[in-house]
Amino acid sequence: MKRLGTVLHMTRNGYIVARLEKEEAEKLPPLNVPVYDRDLKKIGTLLDIIGPVKNPYAVVKPANKEIKVYEGEPLYYKIPRPPRKRQKRAKKPTRERRSGQRKTPRDAKAQGRPRPRRGRARRERRGRGAKR
Secondary structure: OEEEEEEEEEOOOOOEEEEEOHHHHHOOOOOOOEEEOOOOOEEEEEEEEEOOOOOOEEEEEEOOOOOOOOOOOEEEEOOOOOOOOOOOOOOOOOOOOOOOOOOOHHHHHHOOOOOOOOOHHHHHHHOOOOOO
């Protein structure tokens, strides 16, 4: 947990405005991180950082309307872990045909040959005409 800053006031809209710590002003926290009070109870999420560069303020959107904070109360935030990279699945080994077994369209595709035609073009080759 890192310290975000101290509460200045609540706005008419219900947002919480907090002054960032001097140390944190140089390295700003990421947006949309969860914000907690001193009892580690979730207050809301960091919505925006406003004000001058040397003395910025944080705007926190409360989790619900019943949350009350007081002037001078410290706020903390927790940096989320970066998402884990998903591992690629290993390809299934190709199935070997037994001797005497017919080649399936899947086997033909694996060998680079086109699959047999289906539908209208196949019927026309047979001389049946267009689809009814």
